[in-house]
Amino acid sequence: MRTSATAIILACTLITACSPKIPAQSATEPADVVFVNGAVYTMDVNRSWATAVAVRDDKIVYVGFDDGVAALQGAETRVVDLDGKMLMPSFQDVHIHPMESGKQALTVNLAGMRTIKDYVAAVKAYADANPDEAWILGGGWSMDVFGPGARTSKKLLDAVVPDRPVFLTSSDGHTGWANSKALEAAGIDQDTQDPASGIVDRDAETGEIIGSLQEGAMELLTPYIPPSSPEFDQRGLKYSVDLLNSYGITAITDAWVLRPTLEAYRALDDRDELTLRVVASLWWERTLGLEQILDFKELRSEFTRGNVNAGTVKIMQDGVLENYTGALSEPYFVDGLPTGIPMVDPEFLKTAVTALDAEGFQVHFHAIGDAAITQCLDAVEAAIGANGNAHRRHHISHLQLIHPNDLPRFRELDVVANFQPLWAYADEYVTDLTIPFIGEERANWMYSIRSVINAGGMIAFGSDWFVSTANPFPQIETAVTRTDAEADDAPFMPHETIDLATALAAFTINSAYVNGIEDVSGSVSVGKLADLIVLDRNLFEIPAKEISETKVLLTLFGGKPVHGDLL
Numbered sequence: 001m002r003t004s005a006t007a008i009i010l011a012c013t014l015i016t017a018c019s020p021k022i023p024a025q026s027a028t029e030p031a032d033v034v035f036v037n038g039a040v041y042t043m044d045v046n047r048s049w050a051t052a053v054a055v056r057d058d059k060i061v062y063v064g065f066d067d068g069v070a071a072l073q074g075a076e077t078r079v080v081d082l083d084g085k086m087l088m089p090s091f092q093d094v095h096i097h098p099m100e101s102g103k104q105a106l107t108v109n110l111a112g113m114r115t116i117k118d119y120v121a122a123v124k125a126y127a128d129a130n131p132d133e134a135w136i137l138g139g140g141w142s143m144d145v146f147g148p149g150a151r152t153s154k155k156l157l158d159a160v161v162p163d164r165p166v167f168l169t170s171s172d173g174h175t176g177w178a179n180s181k182a183l184e185a186a187g188i189d190q191d192t193q194d195p196a197s198g199i200v201d202r203d204a205e206t207g208e209i210i211g212s213l214q215e216g217a218m219e220l221l222t223p224y225i226p227p228s229s230p231e232f233d234q235r236g237l238k239y240s241v242d243l244l245n246s247y248g249i250t251a252i253t254d255a256w257v258l259r260p261t262l263e264a265y266r267a268l269d270d271r272d273e274l275t276l277r278v279v280a281s282l283w284w285e286r287t288l289g290l291e292q293i294l295d296f297k298e299l300r301s302e303f304t305r306g307n308v309n310a311g312t313v314k315i316m317q318d319g320v321l322e323n324y325t326g327a328l329s330e331p332y333f334v335d336g337l338p339t340g341i342p343m344v345d346p347e348f349l350k351t352a353v354t355a356l357d358a359e360g361f362q363v364h365f366h367a368i369g370d371a372a373i374t375q376c377l378d379a380v381e382a383a384i385g386a387n388g389n390a391h392r393r394h395h396i397s398h399l400q401l402i403h404p405n406d407l408p409r410f411r412e413l414d415v416v417a418n419f420q421p422l423w424a425y426a427d428e429y430v431t432d433l434t435i436p437f438i439g440e441e442r443a444n445w446m447y448s449i450r451s452v453i454n455a456g457g458m459i460a461f462g463s464d465w466f467v468s469t470a471n472p473f474p475q476i477e478t479a480v481t482r483t484d485a486e487a488d489d490a491p492f493m494p495h496e497t498i499d500l501a502t503a504l505a506a507f508t509i510n511s512a513y514v515n516g517i518e519d520v521s522g523s524v525s526v527g528k529l530a531d532l533i534v535l536d537r538n539l540f541e542i543p544a545k546e547i548s549e550t551k552v553l554l555t556l557f558g559g560k561p562v563h564g565d566l567l
């Protein structure tokens with residue numbers, strides 16, 4: 001039963017993806033812009049190539065060859081000679097944190113630095129340059145710089161900022177680094193108990209709190225941070241919109257949204273500055289129950305307008321492996337043999353997902369460990385059992401350790417596997433902070449992208465920026481090579497590589513499916529929105545190790561250039 005339901009929805013997707021939508025007479029009206037002499041990778045169902053595309057207003061009105069497009073060239077038509085360059089549908093990133101990333105880029109931004117000394121120097125420089133800021137905030141530090149367990153020290157920050165609170169989140173957002181003033185402001189001291197969903201790290205000998213807050217323990221502090229102003233939210237978001245457009249991205253799933261984020265999107269959209277189609281994942285508060293669904297319904301109806309769709313709910317089901325909070329079915333190989341932290345009780349998760357599904361919400365899960373992934377799949381199975389399969393396009397992000405038994409369930413349950421492909425190589429997070437603590441057998445399950453496809457599942461890609469770069473090209477290179485896009489390392493689990501066409505689909509038409517907009521975007525097809533990019537090289541004609549160097553020359557959002565100029 002489930003298999004045939006999957007087949008039906010896939011067929012529907014394919015049919016909508018290729019059906020022309022323009023009225024017949026429009027074929028003879030001149031186009032606004034005509035691209036000729038290109039290598040047009042259409043991403044249509046046949047993955048066919050063309051040389052010419054015509055755009056009128058915000059839509060594609062012709063896809064084919066140079067001689068065929070001549071009929072659409074009027075006196076006012078702009079003709080762009082692509083000179084053999086590659087044109088393709090723009091990217092859609094289905095797990096990203098634009099507003100937080102933009103704000104981080106505008107405050108203490110430690111991303112890319114590789115030593116504690118550099119981190120501390122950057123904090124000092126920012127604090128000195130901003131004497132009026134009450135709290136010094138930012139993030140982007142890398143857990144592996146601090147070694148196993150990622151235990152940061154308040155003393156390092158106290159040495160450079162003794163008089164004001166400092167709070168810096170790790171690059172993956174799962175650990176907070178606080179100085180003494182910040183801990184003091186939040187009333188966190190020796191007597192503070194660990195919350196159920198996190199850990200206040202302490203010195204093993206003295207028991208003193210060290211300034212490292214894992215997962216839910218950050219929530220002991222964050223309420224004391226002065227709220228960011230709507231103006232700063234909008235500045236951060238605008239920074240990100242421009243950056244994402246420059247990477248060829250025109251649609252996203254924002255993976256964590258509260259009301260202020262929705263208000264920032266609304267403000268930009270009202271000023272015509274939101275040149276992104278946004279699916280906003282409303283944050284499931286794990287300390288609350290089903291009553292929050294009422295709030296979600298209100299937010300959905302209040303904010304779904306223009307370029308924003310607030311019809312998704314994000315449920316975070318576990319933490320991460322590096323700090324032993326990712327939920328595993330068998331213990332970590334560390335003292336005390338912990339099995340991680342399921343954030344939502346698995347039985348209640350079934351109830352919650354069933355209720356959300358019944359109310360028409362798509363559920364976007366965060367699941368890293370195999371137990372958390374199983375729990376999310378079980379919850380979707382329960383929802384389908386209760387409600388029937390309404391094809392809500394539920395998806396699970398991260399998927400670091402999928403138990404082999406769960407591989408076929410993505411297809412069976414219509415759950416899209418939302419991978420962050422940049423993570424699928426052997427960096428220090430994998431070799432030093434993960435494999436020693438989970439063992440070789442489970443290490444073989446890591447980021448099993450090809451295995452999900454082989455089992456019939458659909459994959460889609462998201463960057464999880466600020467955790468890692470939002471630039472799709474290094475991510476595509478790693479998906480194709482399972483190596484570091486910036487090094488010549490050996491492939492990590494090379495049997496899990498995928499081909500270029502599959503990787504591009506995961507970032508375009510499949511992500512459009514997750515975003516619920518595959519009938520209007522995600523491929524270069526007549527009738528669809530002209531969300532298009534032109535690249536400086538043809539991805540299919542270069543060595544895989546050069547993919548990450550690709551630059552986007554032009555991004556069109558609904559026919560309008562939002563990065564670069566018409567060539």
Ligand SMILES: [Zn+2]
Pocket residue numbers: 095096097255464
């Ligand atoms: Zn995320």
